Amino acid sequence: MRQQVAKLAGVSEATVSRVLNGVGPVKEETKQRVLAAAAELGYVPSALAQRFARKKSGNLGVVLPYVPKVPLFSTYYFSEMLGGIGEEAQAQGYDLLMLFRKPEQPRDYTALFQAHKVDALIILGARDTALDRGALEELERSGHPFCVLNQRYAARGNEPPFMTVDADHWSGSRAAVRHLVDIGCSRIVFINGPAQYSNSLDRRAGYDRVLAESGLELREELVLAGNYSRTSGYALTDQLEALIRAGDADAIFAANDRMAIGAMQGLRERGLEAGRDYALCGYDDADAARMASPQLTSVTVPFHEMGQIAARRLLQQDGEPKISAASTILPVQLVIRESSRSRQ
Amino acid sequence: MRQQVAKLAGVSEATVSRVLNGVGPVKEETKQRVLAAAAELGYVPSALAQRFARKKSGNLGVVLPYVPKVPLFSTYYFSEMLGGIGEEAQAQGYDLLMLFRKPEQPRDYTALFQAHKVDALIILGARDTALDRGALEELERSGHPFCVLNQRYAARGNEPPFMTVDADHWSGSRAAVRHLVDIGCSRIVFINGPAQYSNSLDRRAGYDRVLAESGLELREELVLAGNYSRTSGYALTDQLEALIRAGDADAIFAANDRMAIGAMQGLRERGLEAGRDYALCGYDDADAARMASPQLTSVTVPFHEMGQIAARRLLQQDGEPKISAASTILPVQLVIRESSRSRQ
DNA sequence: TCGTTTAATGTACACGCGTACATTTTGTCA
DNA sequence: TGACAAAATGTACGCGTGTACATTAAACGA
Known part of the structure; x- marks a missing residue:
């Protein structure tokens, strides 16, 4: 195939290769002739052979x-x-x-x-x-x-x-929790994901930090464990409701939007509304954050x-x-x- | 590399190839010797060369x-x-x-x-x-x-x-609309996506069909156009609210969940709730359907x-x-x- | 004009595999 | 034991590129 192109253009196969790869000095006229020949014959180099010859998979x-x-x-x-x-x-x-x-x-x-x-x-x-x-x-x-x-x-x-x-999930987490503090919350529940993800550790560190900076007590019973799925947030409904109704929680920060939405749904079933009865913040700013009602405060990750x-x-x-x-x-x-x- | 394996196993390269590809008759003992040699040398055939030789990209x-x-x-x-x-x-x-x-x-x-x-x-x-x-x-x-x-x-x-x-989106659409009819709706708005997708045409056909079967009048002003995005559903809020408040609509069937959710959000801002003031059905059964509140009736696509x-x-x-x-x-x-x- | 550098092109081969074909070994049956 | 088929293995080559090196053509300076 390449041979035919070479013949049609009146050059050697090496020159065809040079033109197509733009390597080495080639006379402009030759170049055009080769390109024309390649176009006429509909020649497409075999990526298989190229990669083999170059020893690169691409x-x-x-x-x-x-x-x-x-x-x-x-x-x-x-x-x-x-x-x-x-x-x-x-x-x-x-x-x-x-x-x-x-x-x-x-x-x-x-x-x-x-x-x-x-x-x-x-x-x-x-x-x-x-x-x-x-x-x-x-x-x-x-x-x-x-x-x-x-x-x-x-x-x-x-x-x-x-x-x-x-x-920078540490900073993101700090910004989220600080925001909750700024709007007047002081008993902030944190729903985290599994510790195998550095994401989770970072968020936890940010949470801890803001509490310390704000002079708020870090209470372990406010730190709950989910697995980043919606259902894992939903599964915490009982605990969350109890905390809120007892006045032990006035805000929830979830490590991602899905868990935030799960929690929100569970609490709604118990008559507690995000943005009214408690503040809620998610993380990731997935499209789900905008699909939720009320729309979810979240942290945009690039x-x-x-x-x-x-x-x-x-x-x-x-x-x-x-x-x-x-x-x-x-x-x-x-x-x-x-x-x-x-x-x- | 393959050569080394061959030498170590005391066979030719061809036999190595045969063993590794499981083609041709090979004595069991030879096979084991080759596999052992390959394992010892950590030989991994080059997919590049294989594909080139086989003339298949894989x-x-x-x-x-x-x-x-x-x-x-x-x-x-x-x-x-x-x-x-x-x-x-x-x-x-x-x-x-x-x-x-x-x-x-x-x-x-x-x-x-x-x-x-x-x-x-x-x-x-x-x-x-x-x-x-x-x-x-x-x-x-x-x-x-x-x-x-x-x-x-x-x-x-x-x-x-x-x-x-x-x-089978035609049947899916029929099932959705029929369900809306079954629960007592008779003025069903249909929010469709662009006609370049056969999906959209199928859903429309199903909608039309059920209306005909149910003896309901097909009113073109109940068929609205979106583009499958949430915002395109949201953008229809004015029209939807007017239709519902005038008693001209009691249900909405959206061609996908995102538009359904957009519409739901818009109407909620106007005090109209899905499942209470109107029935709502989406399509695709994306995870968003379960994230919405109220959770969305939808059509599961495999x-x-x-x-x-x-x-x-x-x-x-x-x-x-x-x-x-x-x-x-x-x-x-x-x-x-x-x-x-x-x-x- | 000629020697010398540089541009332009051609020739030849390697890349690492799969496999057709040739060859050798093994097995079978009389 | 020998003739023959089948199994097992070896030899040789092609696949379609990229590119090192050799060769030829052009450019240039004196």
């Missing part, structure tokens, strides 16, 4: 947790991150390879590189478990480029152990940019050949809506 | 519409479909290649095949526009295997023009299975070598929740 792998039909995770922020990753990958000429990972069946990430299936890897939904951490450490040891998104791991010495892109930046750090080859493991932390922003109107 | 492409940061589409059903596709692809040993398509910048699908980037293609979010239809027709002409998901095109002669997997079946039809090579363009239509199911409680 793929950016994206690992995501996947439990069939059980959307434990908000599909919202995954698709936002994916969008950002995809945008950047496309800009850099890479294709996006999706790799679904079943929870307790850890993939051997290193093999993906050894098989040349991917040139770089972005890992979503990682947790701080022996399994996940072990897989990442092995990957780090192998020296292949990868980036963990929206999750951080304890530093090893001075530096974070892996390349990381995360958002998931799209996070994906973009992760992809950029992995793929850009100019200037920065060295892969730094340093972590990038993006700012978040509190968005105040009806669920936490002032109490005055 | 990729299943998934095209999805993408507008940066503007979730016009519900991310919900895309991720459901993706999950189904990914599950099946993995089972068949294929990788998933994501291909984002900007709205008015149509990709040349045929080139994906010519470049051997994908072995088959699943297309999500296609519309019945000259652009989309043209691209698909060209693809069909090229003879490459592809499947359109959740969208159908007018039949050409007797058969549908492309391989299609869709859900997005996961749709993706699975599309992938299966494209990838399975046993038995069925012929690619039939016939369309598969999956059943849907009405789910009754609080937003359409009986009016008696």
